[in-house]
Amino acid sequence: MDIRSNRVYGRTVSVLQGSLLDLADEVIVHPLGAVRRTQLDDTAWVDLRPGWIGGADELYAALRRDVPWHAERRQMYDSVVDVPRLQCFYGAEDPLPHPALAECRDALSRYYDIELGEPFVTAGLCLYRDGQDSVAWHGDRIGRSRDQDTMVAIVSVGAPRDLVLRPRGGGSSVRLAAGHGDLLVMGGSCQRTWDHCVPKTTKVVGPRISVQFRVAGVR
Numbered sequence: 001m002d003i004r005s006n007r008v009y010g011r012t013v014s015v016l017q018g019s020l021l022d023l024a025d026e027v028i029v030h031p032l033g034a035v036r037r038t039q040l041d042d043t044a045w046v047d048l049r050p051g052w053i054g055g056a057d058e059l060y061a062a063l064r065r066d067v068p069w070h071a072e073r074r075q076m077y078d079s080v081v082d083v084p085r086l087q088c089f090y091g092a093e094d095p096l097p098h099p100a101l102a103e104c105r106d107a108l109s110r111y112y113d114i115e116l117g118e119p120f121v122t123a124g125l126c127l128y129r130d131g132q133d134s135v136a137w138h139g140d141r142i143g144r145s146r147d148q149d150t151m152v153a154i155v156s157v158g159a160p161r162d163l164v165l166r167p168r169g170g171g172s173s174v175r176l177a178a179g180h181g182d183l184l185v186m187g188g189s190c191q192r193t194w195d196h197c198v199p200k201t202t203k204v205v206g207p208r209i210s211v212q213f214r215v216a217g218v219r
């Protein structure tokens, strides 16, 4: 992968350019068969499906270009601070910015149907411009996920970043690499009993886009 730099939103970000081999590729959503489950404890688990998306360079480039990314500012105690990533949220009725994302959502809904009992409907997109972008420790506990089990399925494209999980009750953390084209699904009680984050890194890393699929009424 070849990385070049340009300026977006007033700061330098690296932009991934497709490798020659991948340039002609279309985006392919592979079968979900190869999903591997890791039990975090008795009630929380994480599923991994590395390389779920083929032609991930193309998907990265299309999302980078076509999504109306915006910066947010948030009240933190007495001050208003920049959210350290760009975002865009697609509700259940919003057309997704790439047909492969609708394919992913529907494939996930089919694959997890029996266990989840409802479809994935929303897609939250994050753009981590460089290693200084991050998401702080949290659980996706807005809405029903506050007191009910749910699943959050995350597709990553672009530079690999770590997603780190830690039990809320204390205990050691689990570090997972979310790589180019990978799928990671947090399930069971994971949102209620564990927190997760994408930590900042001082390493030179290119940009990463994540797509989080959730069920209705969960953020």
Ligand SMILES: O=C(O)CCC(=O)C(=O)O
Pocket (backbone or CB within 6 Å): 124, 126, 135, 140, 154, 163, 178, 196, 198, 210, 212
């Ligand atoms: O980018 C990611 O992989 C995680 C994002 C996340 O945890 C969130 O938006 O709730």
Ligand SMILES: [Fe+2]
Pocket (backbone or CB within 6 Å): 138, 139, 140, 196
């Ligand atoms: Fe989250």
